[in-house]
Amino acid sequence: MTGDVLTVVIPTYNRPDSLRRAMESLFWQGEARSGLRLIVADNSVDASARLTFDTLAEKAPDTITLTYLHVPEAGVANARNAAMKELETPLIAFLDDDQAAPTHWIEELLAAYKTFGAAVTFGPVQTVLPDDITKHRAYYENFFAREPNISPGYIEKPFGCGNCLIDARQVPTKGPWFDTRMNEVGGEDDLLFQRIRANRGKFAWAPNAPVFEYPLRQRISLSYTLRRAFAYGQGPVTLARKRQPPRYDLLLFWVIIGGGKFALHSLRWLVLRLIGNRNRAFEADQAVRGLGKILFWVKLRFYGTSTVTQFSDQPGASSATGEPAPAVHDTRPGMTGRDSLARR
Numbered sequence: 001m002t003g004d005v006l007t008v009v010i011p012t013y014n015r016p017d018s019l020r021r022a023m024e025s026l027f028w029q030g031e032a033r034s035g036l037r038l039i040v041a042d043n044s045v046d047a048s049a050r051l052t053f054d055t056l057a058e059k060a061p062d063t064i065t066l067t068y069l070h071v072p073e074a075g076v077a078n079a080r081n082a083a084m085k086e087l088e089t090p091l092i093a094f095l096d097d098d099q100a101a102p103t104h105w106i107e108e109l110l111a112a113y114k115t116f117g118a119a120v121t122f123g124p125v126q127t128v129l130p131d132d133i134t135k136h137r138a139y140y141e142n143f144f145a146r147e148p149n150i151s152p153g154y155i156e157k158p159f160g161c162g163n164c165l166i167d168a169r170q171v172p173t174k175g176p177w178f179d180t181r182m183n184e185v186g187g188e189d190d191l192l193f194q195r196i197r198a199n200r201g202k203f204a205w206a207p208n209a210p211v212f213e214y215p216l217r218q219r220i221s222l223s224y225t226l227r228r229a230f231a232y233g234q235g236p237v238t239l240a241r242k243r244q245p246p247r248y249d250l251l252l253f254w255v256i257i258g259g260g261k262f263a264l265h266s267l268r269w270l271v272l273r274l275i276g277n278r279n280r281a282f283e284a285d286q287a288v289r290g291l292g293k294i295l296f297w298v299k300l301r302f303y304g305t306s307t308v309t310q311f312s313d314q315p316g317a318s319s320a321t322g323e324p325a326p327a328v329h330d331t332r333p334g335m336t337g338r339d340s341l342a343r344r
Contacts, residue, residue, distance in 0.1 A: 258293025
């Protein structure tokens with residue numbers, strides 16, 4: 001199988017430096033010699049990724065087709081759905097804008113797909129932290145990573161969308177790929193994978209196809225990771241609620257599990273806190289995940305309009321009012337669709 005049947009999608013939001021690293025890592029892919037397509041879906045209100053994209057487009061190998069999409073409607077589900085509308089290949093790999101791929105990434109993903117033919121193939125994520133992060137370093141490395149001790153083959157549990165390969169022919173075609181109701185809270189990929197499972201799609205693991213994740217510095221804090229842990233804990237309950245019909249028996253089951261988990265790990269955290277054990281953050285994380293199952297109706301927002309509000313003093317918002325800046329539309333010849341640019 002060659003790269004001419006593969007599209008790589010990078011959703012991005014106000015991270016030009018991270019986007020540069022992610023895009024450049026794809027230029028060095030071994031499979032890039034066979035040709036692949038790269039779609040950058042810019043979810044900022046002011047097309048902040050456009051300059052980075054245009055600069056790198058001039059340096060990209062001729063075998064890579066580059067497409068830029070400006071998707072000003074806030075929310076990662078919107079960005080991903082816009083990219084799905086531009087698909088011209090049966091296979092799609094997702095890379096987050098804070099990730100970078102080693103040179104063999106695509107080759108290993110395709111090899112695993114060729115072997116197992118799964119609807120979705122996942123690979124590991126390895127955390128890269130700044131050297132000056134010392135407190136709770138082991139916890140942060142584990143939190144942002146995805147390195148389960150799994151052999152190559154089929155798996156029961158799907159992971160997140162970053163570093164996965166999806167066979168579009170095995171995705172149910174009814175409605176958009178990603179549920180826009182999850183734009184601000186995340187979990188749209190979980191719902192997609194639930195639909196794929198219901199359609200008898202299989203999941204596979206490719207341990208030799210890792211990517212490196214470079215978390216934003218403002219996310220390397222317990223205030224952020226524990227909020228995310230709370231939301232992750234809500235995941236099974238959310239899936240039970242959004243099934244058709246809803247599975248309230250499963251909801252009750254997970255609430256009970258959450259109660260036990262919260263009690264157990266809270267007690268462990270307290271003991272470790274009293275003795276000053278440096279690994280106590282792991283117990284706090286597990287306790288908060290249990291709490292998320294109990295308080296399943298509480299919604300913490302991480303994306304979409306809430307992100308615009310959080311970064312109202314950042315590029316992409318009016319410095320005078322804090323309101324989102326108007327979208328920038330490119331009117332140069334050759335532009336099509338939603339501020340899109342295709343380059344061969």
